[in-house]
Amino acid sequence: MKKVGKTILTILVITTLVLGIRRLLSHYDPRVRVGSECSIPAIATQQMLFADDFEEPSIQEFWAEPDAGSGRYEPGAVATTNERDARNGTGCVSITLREGDVSDGNNNERAELDSGKHPFLGRTIRYQFSILIPNDFPQIENRLVIAQFKQKSYHNGPIVAQRFRGGRHYLSIRTIDRVLDGRRYFPLPDLVPEVWHDMDYLIRYATDDSGFVSVKMDGEEVVRYCGPTASTQGRNSFYNKIGLYRDRWPDPMTIFFDDYRLSEVETSRAHRSPDLEPEEDATPED
Numbered sequence: 001m002k003k004v005g006k007t008i009l010t011i012l013v014i015t016t017l018v019l020g021i022r023r024l025l026s027h028y029d030p031r032v033r034v035g036s037e038c039s040i041p042a043i044a045t046q047q048m049l050f051a052d053d054f055e056e057p058s059i060q061e062f063w064a065e066p067d068a069g070s071g072r073y074e075p076g077a078v079a080t081t082n083e084r085d086a087r088n089g090t091g092c093v094s095i096t097l098r099e100g101d102v103s104d105g106n107n108n109e110r111a112e113l114d115s116g117k118h119p120f121l122g123r124t125i126r127y128q129f130s131i132l133i134p135n136d137f138p139q140i141e142n143r144l145v146i147a148q149f150k151q152k153s154y155h156n157g158p159i160v161a162q163r164f165r166g167g168r169h170y171l172s173i174r175t176i177d178r179v180l181d182g183r184r185y186f187p188l189p190d191l192v193p194e195v196w197h198d199m200d201y202l203i204r205y206a207t208d209d210s211g212f213v214s215v216k217m218d219g220e221e222v223v224r225y226c227g228p229t230a231s232t233q234g235r236n237s238f239y240n241k242i243g244l245y246r247d248r249w250p251d252p253m254t255i256f257f258d259d260y261r262l263s264e265v266e267t268s269r270a271h272r273s274p275d276l277e278p279e280e281d282a283t284p285e286d
């Protein structure tokens, strides 16, 4: 029995060490600067490329078809509605996910609107949308992504993901093309049920350290990250999804969005945004 105990202890120690070293290797990236160490250029001009205010009976045509690629949402899962107060106008979009919807067989399920794939490498793109969770939205300890920014052919997850898990609202950004890819985590202000929150992402897609991600929520900058935001292994093809992507769960979820805008931005290096306050410690988590 003593020998068995010793063996188990040895295995535990080795596992902890390996996981710790892996975490260090994947987290540390000398090309990355965050918070006040990172300077984001100010917006000089911007041109809107796609927009949906969800005032029409159907969503706009730029959104990818429900069954494009590996599938986006089940018939009827996405619908414009004027049955609740919209962020602006009278309409918004409701997205509902039920157990087993559009699963790829890997214990996940989804109902997401997809911006379509675009050659955004070397360009600065601004994504704005408003988001509302209803009072009865399940706040559960289960993976849930409500907005994500992805690069085609760069596998194993999004570059940037807005997550909501067990009531915690936070962002993940991948550290790209390292020996071991990892993620950095940033806390976001609470998502208050029945309140419209305005998200505003500014992302420069670059495979070198000229890339950046700046996130504003309700007009306040809450995340600032400088470093690679695109992989040399992926294509020059980027897409944004909003909605519900989670590990399998029995209870249905409905979330609302309004005022979607996708714009290309010209920045002025001469006029930088004022520095952020030093970054708070983020809770590391998978």
Ligand SMILES: [Ca+2]
Residues within 6 Å of the ligand: 053, 054, 055, 086, 087, 088, 089, 090, 091, 092, 258, 259
């Ligand atoms: Ca609207």
